Amino acid sequence: MKLKEYFHNLSGTGVLSTADPAGKVDTAIYSIPHIFDDGTLAFVMRERLTHLNLQSNPYAAFLFIENASGHRGIRLFLKKFKEETDSALIAKMTRRSLTPEEDKQKGPKFLVYFTVEKILPLIGSEESHLTVT
Numbered sequence: 001m002k003l004k005e006y007f008h009n010l011s012g013t014g015v016l017s018t019a020d021p022a023g024k025v026d027t028a029i030y031s032i033p034h035i036f037d038d039g040t041l042a043f044v045m046r047e048r049l050t051h052l053n054l055q056s057n058p059y060a061a062f063l064f065i066e067n068a069s070g071h072r073g074i075r076l077f078l079k080k081f082k083e084e085t086d087s088a089l090i091a092k093m094t095r096r097s098l099t100p101e102e103d104k105q106k107g108p109k110f111l112v113y114f115t116v117e118k119i120l121p122l123i124g125s126e127e128s129h130l131t132v133t
Helices: 003-009 048-057 085-095 100-105
Strands: 012-019 025-030 041-046 059-066 073-084 109-121
Touching: 003 085, 012 048, 025 048, 025 059, 041 085, 048 109
Parallel strands: none
Antiparallel strands: 012 025, 012 059, 041 109, 059 073, 073 109
């Protein structure tokens, strides 16, 4: 199954983890990523610690826990390769509904792109049945 299909109509909790150059780790709640046909993915993020960490360390991990019985989900090991500041593109990709005033108060947004280096299940170390393309 493709990663894009996996996330289609699936709900759950996502956690994006990053680290600074010294290895200090940060985690933050994130919604499911935007997944493109070429297998890359992107997150819309604010100018906070996660975004700051990615300026000096391009590696991240995204853990997704499905809203289902048992412990089901996936872990994505990611590497940042670019980011966009195009406000029109970011507005199209934004899923949350805020008024323009509320959105502006929360600060600038970035669309950060990643390649998927590895996919593992939530529990265990065997390779996942999911593919990026």
